[in-house]
Amino acid sequence: MGGADCRSRANAGVNSGERTRTPVEVQFGPFVLDVVQRRLTRNGSEIHLTPMAFNLLALLVAEAPRVVPKQELHERLWPRTFVSEATLLGLVKELRRALDDREAREIIRTVNRVGYAFGAVASREAPAARRNGQAVHWLLLHGRQMLLQPGTNVIGREPDAAVWLDSSNVSRRHAHIVIDGNGARLEDLGSKNGTIVGTHLLDAPCVLRDGDRFTIGGLTGLFLAAMGLDIHVHDTYFVVAHFHYIMVGGAIMGYLGGLHYWWPKISGKLYPEGWAKFSALMVFCGFNLTFFPQFIAGYLGMPRRYHAYPPEFQVLNVASTLGASILAVGYVIPLIYFAYSMVAGEKSVNDPWGARGLEWEIPSPPPTENFTVSPVVTEGTHQYVHPSQEVGLA
Numbered sequence: 001m002g003g004a005d006c007r008s009r010a011n012a013g014v015n016s017g018e019r020t021r022t023p024v025e026v027q028f029g030p031f032v033l034d035v036v037q038r039r040l041t042r043n044g045s046e047i048h049l050t051p052m053a054f055n056l057l058a059l060l061v062a063e064a065p066r067v068v069p070k071q072e073l074h075e076r077l078w079p080r081t082f083v084s085e086a087t088l089l090g091l092v093k094e095l096r097r098a099l100d101d102r103e104a105r106e107i108i109r110t111v112n113r114v115g116y117a118f119g120a121v122a123s124r125e126a127p128a129a130r131r132n133g134q135a136v137h138w139l140l141l142h143g144r145q146m147l148l149q150p151g152t153n154v155i156g157r158e159p160d161a162a163v164w165l166d167s168s169n170v171s172r173r174h175a176h177i178v179i180d181g182n183g184a185r186l187e188d189l190g191s192k193n194g195t196i197v198g199t200h201l202l203d204a205p206c207v208l209r210d211g212d213r214f215t216i217g218g219l220t221g222l223f224l225a226a227m228g229l230d231i232h233v234h235d236t237y238f239v240v241a242h243f244h245y246i247m248v249g250g251a252i253m254g255y256l257g258g259l260h261y262w263w264p265k266i267s268g269k270l271y272p273e274g275w276a277k278f279s280a281l282m283v284f285c286g287f288n289l290t291f292f293p294q295f296i297a298g299y300l301g302m303p304r305r306y307h308a309y310p311p312e313f314q315v316l317n318v319a320s321t322l323g324a325s326i327l328a329v330g331y332v333i334p335l336i337y338f339a340y341s342m343v344a345g346e347k348s349v350n351d352p353w354g355a356r357g358l359e360w361e362i363p364s365p366p367p368t369e370n371f372t373v374s375p376v377v378t379e380g381t382h383q384y385v386h387p388s389q390e391v392g393l394a
Helices: 051-063 070-077 085-098 227-233 237-267 273-299 311-344
Strands: 009-016 025-028 031-034 039-042 045-047 108-111 115-118 123-125 137-141 144-148 151-156 175-180 183-188 195-197 206-208 213-217 375-377 391-393
Touching: 031 051, 051 070, 051 085, 051 115, 070 085, 070 115, 085 108, 137 175, 183 195, 227 273, 237 273, 237 311, 273 311
Parallel strands: none
Antiparallel strands: 009 137, 009 213, 025 031, 025 123, 031 039, 039 045, 108 115, 137 144, 151 175, 175 183, 183 206, 195 213, 375 391
C-alpha cells in the first residue's frame, strides 16, 4: 500500500472491506469534517477550503483539546520549509471565516504567545457507508486514507477533484476511479504523463483489487516511490535531476520542436535547416550532460540546496557545468537563425514539410480569414496522397 512522493507523482493503493481501520467523521454544531474525503460541510452543503487550511483544521481537531504551539504547527504543515507567521495567521482567518467564528473565536481558539486549539464540542462516528453495511473502498495516498464514493472519483489538480493532487506532473483531470457493484476501475483521462499500474502504462480501464499500487505522473518518480530508495535520495541532486528531466526534457524540448515545426507557417520564412539540426544536437547533448551526472551525484549522497559540495563530487559538478554551457549555446542558436530568417530567410511555401493538415493548405503566414471558402476534405489526414486529391474548395 504505502504512501507517495508528492514531488513527482502520487503512488497509491486501493483497499476495500474490513481490513482497513475505520476512520471517523467529526461533527461539531452544524459542521461535519470528513478527513478521509477531505470535506467540510455545513448542514449538508460543502464548504470550500484551501488544501492547507483544511490540513490545519484537521490537525487542530485531531489534537483537541490540546493547544498546539505555533512552532509545531509550522513543522507539521510545512516540514523543512521556512514560512512566515503571517501565512499561518492567514489560514486561521480563512478557517474562522468559513466557520463563522470571526467574532466569537470559540471554534478556533487563540492562546496568546503559544498557539491555537480546537475549542468546539465534537462527536465522532463511522462513515455512513460503513454504518449501512455497504462495501467501502479506500485510497491510500501520502500516508492517509481517502474514502472513494460510489460513482466517478476524479484524480487530478482541479480544485473539485475527489482526489486532489498538488503536483505539476499531474494533469487537471488526470484519471478517475469508478466505484460500482463490480468493484473499482481505474482509467487514465488522456493525461500528459500517464498512469502506471504496477509496471504497465495504463491504456485501457483497469480493474483494481485490494493492495494494487498505481502511479500518477512522471516516470522518473517511480524510483522515488520505493521507500528504501526514497529515504536514500530524498533532498539530494537525484530529485533535482528528476524534476529537470521532466520539465526540460519533456516540456521545453516539446516547445522547441513545436516552434520549429510551426515557424514557417507563423512567419512565412524558412530557417537554415542545417543550423536547426546542429542546435537540436547541442540541446540534446547539453541537456543529458547537465542533468544525468546529477542523478549519479544524488545517488552518491550529494544534497541539494547547498552552495558547496565535497571534493569527491568535483568531476560530476564540472561535467554538469559543461553540459549547462553547451545547453545554453543550443538555446541561443535558434534565436539567431530565427531572427536571421525574418530578415533574409527564404520565403516558405504553403507546406514545406509535406504535411497533410488543413492548415498547411493555406498561404504562409496565414491570411486573416484562413480560408476564403469552406474546405472539403475527401481523404484522411494521414493518407499522404497528392494535395489536390485530398483537399478541395467548395
